[in-house]
Amino acid sequence: MSPRVSVVTGGALGIGGAITRRLAADGDHVLLVDIDPEAAEATAHEVREDGGTVDVVVGDASDDSTVDAVRDAVDRLGRLAVLVNNVGDFRPASRTFLHSTPEQWQRLYEVNLRHVLQMTHALLPRMVEQGSGAIVNNSTVEAFRGIPGHAAYSAYNAGVSAFTRSLAVEVGRHGVRVNAIAPDLADTPQTSREAMLRGRDPGLVPLWIPMGHFGEVADYAAVVAFLASDEARFVTGHTIPVDGGTLAASGWYGRADGKGWTNMPDQP
Numbered sequence: 001m002s003p004r005v006s007v008v009t010g011g012a013l014g015i016g017g018a019i020t021r022r023l024a025a026d027g028d029h030v031l032l033v034d035i036d037p038e039a040a041e042a043t044a045h046e047v048r049e050d051g052g053t054v055d056v057v058v059g060d061a062s063d064d065s066t067v068d069a070v071r072d073a074v075d076r077l078g079r080l081a082v083l084v085n086n087v088g089d090f091r092p093a094s095r096t097f098l099h100s101t102p103e104q105w106q107r108l109y110e111v112n113l114r115h116v117l118q119m120t121h122a123l124l125p126r127m128v129e130q131g132s133g134a135i136v137n138n139s140t141v142e143a144f145r146g147i148p149g150h151a152a153y154s155a156y157n158a159g160v161s162a163f164t165r166s167l168a169v170e171v172g173r174h175g176v177r178v179n180a181i182a183p184d185l186a187d188t189p190q191t192s193r194e195a196m197l198r199g200r201d202p203g204l205v206p207l208w209i210p211m212g213h214f215g216e217v218a219d220y221a222a223v224v225a226f227l228a229s230d231e232a233r234f235v236t237g238h239t240i241p242v243d244g245g246t247l248a249a250s251g252w253y254g255r256a257d258g259k260g261w262t263n264m265p266d267q268p
């Protein structure tokens, strides 16, 4: 039987890299789409070394020319099982919303929401025609929890989750499922553990993250693999937080003395 074909945007590094490796290890032929040619080739090389199969499309996922190249590659392969719209970035960032500019909002829109619509619009017809397919988008916990300094980023990711819900309702009868994950605290190039801690005592991490540690990229890829699999055949329209419990805690922190939890930052 021919392998499933899965498209992964931003599939070279971070969470996307782990998704590429996981889907390939599970037997998919992965179409890795990434803006960084060296990183894309390095991940593709790693996948092939491990016995997997992968094709690379280099380009900005929010450029029409990249979307066209992905559609052409899918057309050549002749089928498409999974689309993972993973690209997203909190940058270009600004100190506050009032410091931000319309140019920043535009780029945040392109890199967080617009490419999800573009890529889906280009590839969904094939899934509808086949009568099957799974789309998994990458949102963020900040779509559900306020994050000062990143209002536009959070708004566009709330858009990703709303798009996920509404499209799922629209295409369910065509056998296409649409879900998302909402990560927090993944140790990736974009949000490395070191950058997140910024010199703070690592001993504070268990007071911050209910599970007590940062996420490994494979933790996020595992949930994407589930949502993309037939095991999730009756799951659609949802955004699953993959966050070690931070969204559930939502402002609660472990007390430094180990005696319970507090939502008052100046409380001993």
Ligand SMILES: NC(=O)c1ccc[n+]([C@@H]2O[C@H](COP(=O)([O-])OP(=O)(O)OC[C@H]3O[C@@H](n4cnc5c(N)ncnc54)[C@H](O)[C@@H]3O)[C@@H](O)[C@H]2O)c1
Pocket: 009, 010, 011, 012, 013, 014, 015, 016, 033, 034, 035, 036, 039, 059, 060, 061, 062, 086, 087, 088, 089, 090, 111, 138, 139, 140, 141, 182, 183, 184, 185, 186, 187, 188, 189, 190, 191
């Ligand atoms: N890291 C976290 O804790 C965290 C938290 C919340 C949400 N997320 C979301 O998870 C997703 C992945 O995050 P990450 O931390 O792994 O990111 P990352 O920046 O570490 O890696 C992103 C990958 O995408 C590629 N890329 C970036 N912009 C691109 C573009 N325009 N077109 C094509 N490829 C592009 C990069 O080259 C890289 O391979 C994003 O949508 C992000 O918003 C991550």
